[in-house]
Amino acid sequence: SGRDGLRAQGRRRRAVNEPMPDHPLAPATGSAQQQAIARIRHDVLQSSATILFGFATLLFSIASMHRLLDGQPIDILQWVIYGLTVILFLALGRAPSWMNTLMVALLTVFTACQLAWLGHGANGLDRLAQPAALLWLAALLAGGIVTVRGLVGRSSARMISLWQEQEQRADDLHAANRRLRDEIADRARIERTLREREQSYSDLFSLYPDAVFVVRDGLITDLNAAAVTLLDLEEPAQAIGSAFDAWISDGAPIDVELSIGTSSAVPAPRAPQRAREVRLRSGRRAGRIAELRTATIRAEGRPATLATLRDISDRKEAEARVLRLAQRDALTDLPNRAVFEERLEEALRAATRMGTRLAVLFIDLNRFKSINDTLGHSTGDQLLIEVGRRLSTVSRSGDLLARLGGDEFVLLLTGIERAEEATSVSLRVLAALRDPIRLERYDLAATPSIGIATFPDDGKDGVSLLKHA
Numbered sequence: 001s002g003r004d005g006l007r008a009q010g011r012r013r014r015a016v017n018e019p020m021p022d023h024p025l026a027p028a029t030g031s032a033q034q035q036a037i038a039r040i041r042h043d044v045l046q047s048s049a050t051i052l053f054g055f056a057t058l059l060f061s062i063a064s065m066h067r068l069l070d071g072q073p074i075d076i077l078q079w080v081i082y083g084l085t086v087i088l089f090l091a092l093g094r095a096p097s098w099m100n101t102l103m104v105a106l107l108t109v110f111t112a113c114q115l116a117w118l119g120h121g122a123n124g125l126d127r128l129a130q131p132a133a134l135l136w137l138a139a140l141l142a143g144g145i146v147t148v149r150g151l152v153g154r155s156s157a158r159m160i161s162l163w164q165e166q167e168q169r170a171d172d173l174h175a176a177n178r179r180l181r182d183e184i185a186d187r188a189r190i191e192r193t194l195r196e197r198e199q200s201y202s203d204l205f206s207l208y209p210d211a212v213f214v215v216r217d218g219l220i221t222d223l224n225a226a227a228v229t230l231l232d233l234e235e236p237a238q239a240i241g242s243a244f245d246a247w248i249s250d251g252a253p254i255d256v257e258l259s260i261g262t263s264s265a266v267p268a269p270r271a272p273q274r275a276r277e278v279r280l281r282s283g284r285r286a287g288r289i290a291e292l293r294t295a296t297i298r299a300e301g302r303p304a305t306l307a308t309l310r311d312i313s314d315r316k317e318a319e320a321r322v323l324r325l326a327q328r329d330a331l332t333d334l335p336n337r338a339v340f341e342e343r344l345e346e347a348l349r350a351a352t353r354m355g356t357r358l359a360v361l362f363i364d365l366n367r368f369k370s371i372n373d374t375l376g377h378s379t380g381d382q383l384l385i386e387v388g389r390r391l392s393t394v395s396r397s398g399d400l401l402a403r404l405g406g407d408e409f410v411l412l413l414t415g416i417e418r419a420e421e422a423t424s425v426s427l428r429v430l431a432a433l434r435d436p437i438r439l440e441r442y443d444l445a446a447t448p449s450i451g452i453a454t455f456p457d458d459g460k461d462g463v464s465l466l467k468h469a
Helices: 002-015 032-070 076-094 097-119 124-129 131-207 225-230 256-260 313-327 337-354 368-375 377-394 419-432 462-468
Strands: 211-216 219-223 276-280 289-299 302-311 357-365 400-405 408-416 437-439 442-444 448-455
Touching (some): 076 097, 289 313, 368 377, 377 408, 448 462
Antiparallel strands (some): 357 408, 437 442
16 A cells, blocks of 8 residues: 555656656655655654664573573574674664665564574574574565565555645645635725725716716705705705705606616616706706706615706807897898798798798888988998887788898788788888888988789799799
8 A cells, every 4th residue: 555655646746747766665855745755764664673673682682691591502693693683773774765674674584583592492503494494584584574564555655645635735725825815805906996986986976067966766865066056055965865856847757767676686787868958946047957867877786867967058048149140130130031031932832732822022211321321320220120120010920020131121921812911011011111210310211112922923932922022
């Protein structure tokens, strides 16, 4: 069993290209395990040799004393064998490992010889010369070698097994320690990353220029500084716990988190909802327009909604001004030529489809150029503004009054049944502009000339109608 264990160990060594000793019991020179096994072998052999030498010395002393008491002559062979025993014992520590085993076996045989001499008084040389004695010595020598090898092998195998078991436990412990250190390092890294992300989220949440709300079950659970300013609050606690819909109007309820229920599972990522416009209900900004966006998130392990509000009132006002400038006359605030032509085309399509009539009244002020030349363009502009106001009072609901440019105005009449209806409207225009217009210290007469064209009598399209008018 000792040889099998050593051979298995030798095969493992060869598998990793480590040098092997020439003999299974040769001293180990490679790893710490080999050195420990060599020390174990040496200790076992040294202990066995010490016990055998002590026993042989005791038997030699008893046998010598017995001969002296019996008056028998000194047995030279006994002394020679005892001397060889002493030499073997002294040389045991300096011999190679395979010689140690042989020396212990010889010590066993020599000790057995001392035991044989103790029981017989005859000359030992005569007894050893007999064939039976030679066979007995040979058998004794072989048995001693086998016994010593077996003892050493079992002890070595046991020690090897214990060593390997302890080494395996130590390796397992080291591996477990490494895994634990790696897990601790990974957990520390993850925690550090989470803290950094939480800090980044907190900074982003606090410093984000738009108003940000965390809404759960329709109630505000958190809001940033911009939201406090937008709602005209003194502190966040005034809004926390209140219904989010109570702060806005004209908006659908915030119920994004309801679509994922109360499940603890992580919801599937969802893109933010398209922005919609709402009106604020609170503070100095009440009535202002805000842009609302919502997205599903998880806050404190639970589903919630992240809502952002951005005040866009100034932008909407600017858009309205741009749109008004694109569609209205800058002086009289009446629709301009582009709007008139677009509305005229729409009215023509509707009249064609329904089989109705419409009329275009082209209005031009008489002697307007002389007013500009004599009183200045400023006075002419004031005159145009007043004319536009008076014409607006006589136009019917659904009609369109526009300024084409200069002193030219146009009135679109829709839904008429007879051409005489356009004539009656033109008479009202003349009546509205009959009275002089007081500007500074002058009374100015703004009498108009009016041309009328009807559809479908005077043209089938807008260009023809406007030209004929």
